[in-house]
Amino acid sequence: MTVIELSENWTVTATAGPAPENVAGHAIPAQVPGSVHLDLHRAGVIDEPFDGANETAQQWIGDVDWTFETTFRWHENGSERRDLVAEGLDTIATVTLNGVEIGRTQNQHRSYRFDIVSALVEGENTLRVAFAAPVPAAHARSEEHDARPHVNHHPYNAVRKMASSFGWDWGIDVAGAGIWKPIRIETWDTARIASVRPLVDVRTGDAGATGILDAHIEIERADGLKQKAVQVDVEIDGQTVTAEIAAGATSAHVHVEVADADLWWPRSHGAQPLYDLAVRLVGLDEWTRRIGFRTVRVDIAPDEHGTPYAVYVNEQLVHIRGANWIPDHAFLTEIDGDRYARRIADATEANMNLLRIWGGGIYESEEFYTICDEQGVLVQQDFLLACAAYAEEEWLADEIEAEARESIARLSAHPSLAIWNGNNENIVGYSDWGWRATLNGKTWGEAYYRRLFPRLLAELDPTRFYSAGSPYSFSSYVSPNLDTHGTTHIWDVWNEKDYTAYADWKPRFVAEFGFQGPPAWTTLTNVVHDSPLEPYGEQMLVHQKAGDGNLKLERGYGPHLPAPATIDDWHWATQLNQAAAVRFGISYFRSLAPYNTGTIVWQLNDDWPVISWAAVDFAERRKPLWYALKAVYEPRFITVQPQEGILAAVLLNDHADAWSGDVAIRRIAFDGTLLAEATVAAEIVARGEATIAIPSELQTPADAAGEVLVIDAPGFGRGVHNFAEVVDQRLEKSPFDVSAEAVDGAVRVTVTARSYVRDVFVLADRGHVDAAVDSGLVTLLPGESHAFLVTGAPAGTDPAAFTAPLVLRHAGDLQA
The missing domain is CATH 2.60.40.10 (Immunoglobulins)
Structure with a gap:
């Protein structure tokens, strides 16, 4: 086989639609693989798409037809077959070679192979890929085939293009066009x-x-x-x-x-x-x-409580500590193997063992899956249907079947792939969101979830577990989002309740839940330039895609934290509250083990700089939430939970070895005075849990605003129970001594507590934009110390920069 890679000499031209005069009809240098937005930016035609309010100014790009063109030379080699192989075209395209149409495409999520024997000529050849404007095409197809319900403002459910490229409640609207995967000529015989x-x-x-x-x-x-x-x-x-x-x-x-x-x-x-x-x-x-050799099964056999969702690998139960994954960049060609490796390290270093590939993105790349294979990260891959009703007629069904067949076959080699999921929230949309009446008998996707995908998996790969949707109760006669059955999405908390309401649910498995917070200060202010900077500034709201998002942030921290007086305090308070909310939820969900078998938090990553649910922001800075996730996802974990009117310490031992030892329980005043203590012997089987009733003298504080409950056990991270919220506690504004020194190219910041310190954190990027910190959200008792190691700042950076008031923060510094 002879292969000619077609990655050079490309141009892109606006051929129809509302392109500016300096763009329309002009050939602009293009990169392949790539995207028209990136080509326009490199050419200086548009400003950085992610900056300020440029998203709005650049909406015309999605309304324009774009033609990519290249020339290449070919010489007769006697081969019988001559194919043009396009691994990924985004999205509706007509492909011509030397003026001869060789094929048409309408699906970003599949590859194409075209016979070009009749069009290929000796010497110079011209290849054109003409893309129809995606936004008008989506609206036209929606109207032509009877509009169906969808979230957000464009009918992405009418085209087989990455749904989130049309914008999401965390994502920028950059629906464009491009040859997003390699394209080449293959000549072969036999x-x-x-x-x-x-x-x-x-x-x-x-x-x-x-x-x-x-x-x-x-x-x-x-x-x-x-x-x-x-x-x-x-x-x-x-x-x-x-x-x-x-x-x-x-x-x-x-x-x-x-x-x-x-x-x-x-x-x-x-x-x-x-x-x-x-x-x-x-x-x-x-x-x-x-x-890799392994078996996967998921137990969904009904029991006395409802329907479990328990993942077994090699017949061993795996308690899932996971996160939802979205495309890691709004422009997919900007994600390389190194970025994938760093992002998956964000998961593994936070003690995660599963990533769910959400259905509004893509069938993930070979690089992604290869790293998950190597790192032991299980993957749930959604089929790409999300938050919408989808037509089941031939015009769409044929494409959905083609992409599913190709992806099932392509991904079958990867041991990390454990679960296929039919859709994201479409079944609950039909059941609970009013779609049924709106559809009035029109098809909506059920045939895909209950018939097509199960049939294709039975034919092509029966070794993986299949769920018809997420959430899903595994019954046609039970609400699809009932917490006692199967997988559950919990969004009422973010949308309308205090985060302590997570405890109102008793879920078997939580596949989506989360709470928002802003990205790192540097990530935010690099793209938001409002003056003065404030939560409701024009550009700030461009970078907040959730409906009433910043109002929900205010409502969320209100019962827990003092109202911030400055934008710096708003940033810290909302980041801290995001971490506290998710920490509360996962601590509670894990305390339900073995009834609850896992959580998949929304979300690990971002696709642009935005206020969102992510634990790691677009610039790859780990938010306080990430450090909270690392702690609550520790295999050995202690949490204090109210149970039947009293407090109990729940110890989870997700290790292959049993544990036994003494559990020390103390009630301590903020000044360090020991008020009461007890020691309880405990034994925990491998992959098991134990619940210890807190002794009566430790249950109730004499002064909730000035006391804390502490649980220590060898091999476990400390369990801390605050008797009051930060807003009601008498936390000192300056409760510790601090020193900073340069050590081996890094900076060590040592904090020593004089009184109780809650959630101390180094906002490293505010000390230097390139800096990162190894640990965070550390709670200390009087006399205890913790050393933070700050890396990434250039040699010569003043260590004191990382002890400044806006850099070294803790919950108590929000007090008036």
Whole structure:
């Protein structure tokens, strides 16, 4: 096979629509893979799309037809087949080669292969990809095929384009066009490998684990080899199994068994051994991947409480500590392997073991899945239907089936992929959001969730678990978002309740919940330039996409924190309250184990600089929420919860080893005076939990505003229970001594408490824009010290910069 990569000499031209005079009809240099927004910005035609209020000023881009063009040279090589392979076109396009139309596309989420034998010429060739304006196209298709309900302002449900590119309640509206994945010419003879689905299983017995591989190979034949047999070899773990694909046949199934196989485990349950797999069409083509042997099942068998949702890998229960994942950049081609690695490290370093790929984004990349394979991060991949009703007629159904088939096959090699999910919130939308009456009998997507996707998985990959939606109760006769059944989304808290209302639910598994907070100060002020800077400034609100978002932030901190007097205090208070809200929720949900088997917080990451639910902002700065997640997702974790009218300490031991020891419980005044104490012996089985009733003398404070309950156990992070909210506590504004010194290219900031210190944090970027801190939201008792290590600031940075009042903060400094 000969491959010609078509990544050079591209231009993009506005050919129709409301383009400015300096753009319309002018060929602008373009990068492929890329996006028209990025090309326009590089050419100096538009300002930075994420800055200020540029989103509004640049809406015309989505209303314009764009044509990408390149020239390349080709010389006759005698090959029988000549294909143009486009891995990703965004989205509705007509492709011509030397003026000859060779294909049309209408789906960003699939690849295309076009026969160009009749159009390819000796010497210079001209390739054009003409994209229809996405926003008018979406509206036109919606009207043509009967409009259906959707969130946000554009009918993204009428086109197979990434839904969030049209804007979301955390995302910028940058619906544009582009060749977003590689495009190339492949010339070949005889046959090629079209796809490989390496499906795995494990058989256990006295002799150990046997890894079972069933490799399903699809080939494409050129005319010259249609009536000849071909040989396929499958090599793994030092053995090769050979099969013959008979004349005229296009598929093969090869079964291989690997004795004494090392099993792949999710992180904190074991190692992640990966086996090199090679599939060879002998003398013609080769396909290679790394695979892992493991089994996955999800228990949804009804019980006396309702319906569980319990994930088992290799028949071992995995308590899910996860996060929802959105596209990590609004312009997908800006995400490289290194950025994926850093983002997944944000998950693993926060003790997460699962990422859910949300249905308004993309089928994630090979880089993403490869890193998850290596790091032991389980993945739930949504099919790409989100928060909308979708037509089931042929014009849309054919495309949805094509993309699903391709993605199921492509991702089947990855042991990290555990669960396929049919949609995000579409079933609950039909059931609870009033869609049924609006639709008045029109199709809405049920055929995809209950018939198409299960059928495709049964055909192509029956080894993964499938859920028809999220949330989902696994019954047609139970509300899809009932907390006692299956997976639950809890958004009433953010939208209308105090965060302590998380305790009003008793969920089996929480697949979405979260609370907003702003990004790091530097991330925010790099793009928001209101003067004066305030929560309701014009540009601030451009970077707050949630309905009444900043009002909800105010309502959210009101019962918990003193009202901030300055924009600096508003920023700190809303970040702190975001962390407190999610910490409260996860602490409560985890205390319900084993009844509750997991949480997937919304969300890990951002796709642009924005006030949002993310734990890590777009500029890759970890918000206080991230440090809270790291703490509450510790495998060994202590939380204090009210149970049947008294306080109880719940100890969770998500380790492979049992634990036993003494649990020390103390009630302490803010000045350090020990008011009462008790020691309780406890034993916890592996992957188990224990509940300890707090002794009566420790249950009730004499002075709620000035006392705290502390629980210590060897091997666990400390459990702290505040008897009052910050707004009601007598926290000192200056409760600690601090020193800072340069150490080995970093800065060590040491805080020593004189009285009780609640949630001390270094806003490192306010000391230097490149700085980051290793720990955060630290609570100290009088006499205790903690050293924060600040890295990233250039040599010579004054260590005292990280002890300044707007940098080194704690809950008490919000007091008047």
